[in-house]
Amino acid sequence: MNNLHENITEVLLLIFLIITFLQSGFDKVADWKGNLSWLKGHFSATPLKNTVPLLLGIILVIEVIAGALCGFGVVQFIIDGKSSMAIYGTILSCITLLFLLFGQRIAKDYEGAKTIVIYFMPAIFLLYLLANK
Template sequence: MNNIASILILAFLALTFLQSGYEKIFYWNDNVTWLKEHFSKTILRNHVPLALAHLLIVELISGILCVVGGIQLFTNNGREFGLYGAIFSCISLLMMLFGQRLAKDYDGARTIVIYFIPAVMAVYWLN
């Protein structure tokens, strides 16, 4: 039980990114439509589906690594998969932050920071 805080943060990140990936997969067209409008005045306006696909891949990698990392941490105190899950989570959040800043959606960017803090904590604790 020494790793309970790390396991809880990995569970939080896994739920966040697997659920987000699920929504992107099953509501792809709705997401692309909304994001095309959101990024209509940015350099991403013609690249929304490609950018969304890249984000989806990184989110799924993040979520899967966090699940495996939580299991590994619980069963044998291994930290490798959890650390990589936390790092990929940070990368995913930085990708989203970049997009929100490009779109000048500062409230959206501020919200991403709330998720970024525990992700960085996980990187620190699992490193």
């Protein structure tokens, strides 16, 4: 329990990323057609318009992997106080958010892009904390 106490900030931020990415992945699986339909419209006037199904699949996979790695990171922190899985999960989370930001900017959805930045800030802060452990 001492490991959890010593790493509580990192663990709470990891839980934030777990919720963010696993819920998003679950939503994509549960409503694939709805998400795909909306995204096809969202990207209809962009160079990405013909690759939406592929890109949605890629985002789904990396979101789930990022969330799972963050989950393993929480367990690793609790068990032995180490952070290697947390670092991998956080890096992949940041990369995923950058992909999403890129998509929003390409679609000229500047409000959506601002929302991604709100998620990126705690993720990059977590990476900073983990890199300095």
